[in-house]
Amino acid sequence: MELRPAFIANPSHLFKSSAMSSPSTLTMPTLAMTNATRTPPSAVPTQRNAMDDFFGYTLAFSRTHESRHDLSVADALPPYVEDLPPTYAVRAPEPATLAKYLFKFGFLFPPFWIMGAWVLWSPLRAPSSDSDVEGGWMADKTESERTRVIEEMRKTEIRWALRCLWALLILVLLTVIAVMVVLHT
Numbered sequence: 001m002e003l004r005p006a007f008i009a010n011p012s013h014l015f016k017s018s019a020m021s022s023p024s025t026l027t028m029p030t031l032a033m034t035n036a037t038r039t040p041p042s043a044v045p046t047q048r049n050a051m052d053d054f055f056g057y058t059l060a061f062s063r064t065h066e067s068r069h070d071l072s073v074a075d076a077l078p079p080y081v082e083d084l085p086p087t088y089a090v091r092a093p094e095p096a097t098l099a100k101y102l103f104k105f106g107f108l109f110p111p112f113w114i115m116g117a118w119v120l121w122s123p124l125r126a127p128s129s130d131s132d133v134e135g136g137w138m139a140d141k142t143e144s145e146r147t148r149v150i151e152e153m154r155k156t157e158i159r160w161a162l163r164c165l166w167a168l169l170i171l172v173l174l175t176v177i178a179v180m181v182v183l184h185t
Contacts, residue, residue, distance in 0.1 A: 094156045095152065095153050095156055097153060097156050097157045097160055098116075098119065098157070099116045099119045099156075099157045099158075099159075099160035099161040099163075099164060100156070100160040102115050102116030102119075102160075102164055103116050103160050103163050103164045103167065106164060106167060106168075110167075110168070110171055112164075113164040113165075113167050113168040113171070114164075114168060115164075116160065116161055116163075116164030116165075117161055117164045117165040117168055118161075119157050119158075119160075119161040119164075120158065120161045120162070120165065124150060124153060124154045124157055125150075126146060126150050
């Protein structure tokens with residue numbers, strides 16, 4: 001025999017109520033009194049908007065349309081400064097260099113960092129003008145423009161070569177530390 005509390009053993013008392021035992025009718029509650037301060041949608045002039053038409057919703061029918069927080073453009077505060085913000089020059093993208101690709105692919109194959117660091121000791125020279133390319137290297141540019149391009153590329157190459165060198169040094173340092181930890185345990 002299973003022992004259960006009395007209220008679970010006989011759940012019939014849960015379904016009995018005074019309304020069920022006596023024949024009476026239920027009355028509807030009285031309606032709540034409300035004050036409608038919102039203008040009915042038919043009285044609000046609506047403007048057709050392509051976005052509203054697409055999504056099927058207009059701001060005129062929103063409950064917050066008449067909110068005190070909905071300022072019109074005329075009610076907006078004036079700007080703090082009359083001057084326009086300064087314009088900044090857009091930096092030109094840096095040229096794609098061998099050292100940049102060696103740095104990125106060095107995470108997959110670390111010996112690429114050795115080759116990328118070697119760029120620090122190798123000079124960057126412009127291709128000879130008698131190359132196989134028709135018209136030579138940058139034939140449409142003057143000599144000073146070509147020199148400027150070479151200098152910019154060299155700066156970028158050195159930046160990425162130094163990154164390769166630092167990545168290689170960090171890898172060697174971590175390897176030495178790992179070897180020392182393994183050997184001393």
